[in-house]
Amino acid sequence: MSNSDKSVVSRLRKLIGEGAYRPGERLGEVAVSEQLGVSRTPVRLAFRTLEQEGLLQRAGKRGFMVREFTDADVLCAVEVRGVLEGLAARRLAEQGLSADLDAELQVWIQKGRELLAKGYLEERDIDAWSELNHHFHEAIVGSAGSPVIGDAIARNNHLPFAAADSIVIDSEALDREYRKLQLAQIQHELVVQALRHGEGARAEMLMREHAFIGLRYGELLGLGAGPGGAR
Amino acid sequence: MSNSDKSVVSRLRKLIGEGAYRPGERLGEVAVSEQLGVSRTPVRLAFRTLEQEGLLQRAGKRGFMVREFTDADVLCAVEVRGVLEGLAARRLAEQGLSADLDAELQVWIQKGRELLAKGYLEERDIDAWSELNHHFHEAIVGSAGSPVIGDAIARNNHLPFAAADSIVIDSEALDREYRKLQLAQIQHELVVQALRHGEGARAEMLMREHAFIGLRYGELLGLGAGPGGAR
DNA sequence: AGGCTCTACTTTGGATCCAAACACAAGATT
DNA sequence: AATCTTGTGTTTGGATCCAAAGTAGAGCCT
Numbered sequence: 450m451s452n453s454d455k456s457v458v459s460r461l462r463k464l465i466g467e468g469a470y471r472p473g474e475r476l477g478e479v480a481v482s483e484q485l486g487v488s489r490t491p492v493r494l495a496f497r498t499l500e501q502e503g504l505l506q507r508a509g510k511r512g513f514m515v516r517e518f519t520d521a522d523v524l525c526a527v528e529v530r531g532v533l534e535g536l537a538a539r540r541l542a543e544q545g546l547s548a549d550l551d552a553e554l555q556v557w558i559q560k561g562r563e564l565l566a567k568g569y570l571e572e573r574d575i576d577a578w579s580e581l582n583h584h585f586h587e588a589i590v591g592s593a594g595s596p597v598i599g600d601a602i603a604r605n606n607h608l609p610f611a612a613a614d615s616i617v618i619d620s621e622a623l624d625r626e627y628r629k630l631q632l633a634q635i636q637h638e639l640v641v642q643a644l645r646h647g648e649g650a651r652a653e654m655l656m657r658e659h660a661f662i663g664l665r666y667g668e669l670l671g672l673g674a675g676p677g678g679a680r
Numbered sequence: 681m682s683n684s685d686k687s688v689v690s691r692l693r694k695l696i697g698e699g700a701y702r703p704g705e706r707l708g709e710v711a712v713s714e715q716l717g718v719s720r721t722p723v724r725l726a727f728r729t730l731e732q733e734g735l736l737q738r739a740g741k742r743g744f745m746v747r748e749f750t751d752a753d754v755l756c757a758v759e760v761r762g763v764l765e766g767l768a769a770r771r772l773a774e775q776g777l778s779a780d781l782d783a784e785l786q787v788w789i790q791k792g793r794e795l796l797a798k799g800y801l802e803e804r805d806i807d808a809w810s811e812l813n814h815h816f817h818e819a820i821v822g823s824a825g826s827p828v829i830g831d832a833i834a835r836n837n838h839l840p841f842a843a844a845d846s847i848v849i850d851s852e853a854l855d856r857e858y859r860k861l862q863l864a865q866i867q868h869e870l871v872v873q874a875l876r877h878g879e880g881a882r883a884e885m886l887m888r889e890h891a892f893i894g895l896r897y898g899e900l901l902g903l904g905a906g907p908g909g910a911r
Numbered sequence: 912a913g914g915c916t917c918t919a920c921t922t923t924g925g926a927t928c929c930a931a932a933c934a935c936a937a938g939a940t941t
Numbered sequence: 942a943a944t945c946t947t948g949t950g951t952t953t954g955g956a957t958c959c960a961a962a963g964t965a966g967a968g969c970c971t
Binding site: 493494497498501502503519521522524525526528529532533535536540593594595596597598600601604605608 | 724725728729732733734750752753755756757759760763764766767771824825826827828829831832835836839
């Protein structure tokens with residue numbers, strides 16, 4: 450999976466994510482290969498990968514089609530991430546978190562505090578939050594004692610809307626996003642608190658709830674409906 | 681993925697599961713293709729699929745290696761299945777189970793009762809249990825409202841030891857297996873009971889615990905250690 | 912003698928070719 | 942007139958060929 454091969458997979462992933470192909474549309478190997486300017490071989494390899502990731506689906510016996518996702522699918526994908534990250538957090542709490550990990554988590558907590566300290570949100574803060582959020586989640590999942598959990602989460606995250614760092618969408622309503630991130634920050638801190646005290650059940654439930662922040666919290670935080678619900 | 685392609689994937693999966701290749705061993709495309717009597721192309725496709733399934737791992741920049749699994753990985757895989765099936769059960773309880781599904785679950789419960797009614801276990805009962813157990817789990821997962829959960833479980837089940845129907849291993853100690861299946865049957869019935877009453881949390885926890893039956897229950901059910909623990 | 916570099920070989924990735932399977936359509940038969 | 946059958950065209954799967962990247966080994970230089 451050298452340059453081109455990986456790039457075909459990610460280029461296709463991006464195209465599908467952007468909705469370049471209609472859901473349910475059949476994808477022919479030749480058509481895609483011409484469109485991407487490569488031969489059929491890497492496209493065939495990419496199709497298999499994307500099928501495993503769940504973005505493509507076999508269309509009868511002949512080729513693949515773009516899988517379509519309903520609102521229920523989106524909700525489920527978020528819940529799946531929730532229970533898996535919850536599992537990681539619980540295991541971590543039960544086995545006790547190491548001094549190293551404690552320190553690392555503290556770093557991301559601190560960065561979050563600093564980011565939100567000034568009381569409002571700028572455009573460029575969004576990337577910074579994405580970054581630290583990613584590190585925070587990865588630190589927990591990566592220390593759960595086995596890569597199996599992380600792998601399961603990674604596979605789930607291939608669904609474009611399920612990933613943890615797809616929280617911030619709306620760079621228009623920065624004040625609402627600010628309140629959302631404030632909540633996320635508190636949840637991060639509560640999770641760390643629970644982890645430190647070995648409170649497995651609490652850590653798990655907090656992590657589960659935290660998964661919903663991109664989905665159900667928009668409605669609460671004011672300013673009407675807005676794009677806080679399902680994508 | 682016609683005959684041969686699918687067969688290469690499953691043949692390789694089987695070979696790896698049987699331990700034909702040592703964990704950590706590097707797999708060359710040419711070697712495997714010669715061994716299986718096909719060209720390199722289907723092997724290349726299969727490697728990508730098996731990588732996504734988690735059975736193979738990239739070995740640096742050069743090819744793939746057989747992934748090795750520790751006891752912790754096995755435990756985690758079982759826990760992952762537990763939380764995912766638990767999620768499915770909870771969702772089902774929350775949304776209320778349809779009359780159709782209720783009837784179907786009752787069928788598998790009934791078959792389980794009949795299987796265990798005679799008070800002991802024969803060799804051929806094992807397959808019958810595998811069958812009904814599979815149907816029972818699939819009925820619940822398949823009705824959770826979205827294929828996303830089922831997909832996540834299916835991907836997890838690619839790890840050979842994680843699948844729900846890898847419960848019964850030991851056809852020597854049929855009396856111990858009988859007691860194990862008795863417990864499994866009770867757990868099935870309790871899950872259905874909880875589902876009927878809309879008890880989401882109970883259904884979830886029962887399902888989670890049920891996942892451990894192949895792993896931790898052997899020790900309890902007597903006759904010393906035996907192959908009830910991690911493989 | 913140890914380390915660096917250059918070369919040759921191994922191995923993977925991409926492209927193309929050929930065969931087989933499947934779908935669609937048109938025609939023939941009952 | 943409806944259905945079955947046959948034929949053609951499209952599309953995927955498998956094999957082989959070629960190129961590129963990487964590794965190991967040997968030789969040379971310090």
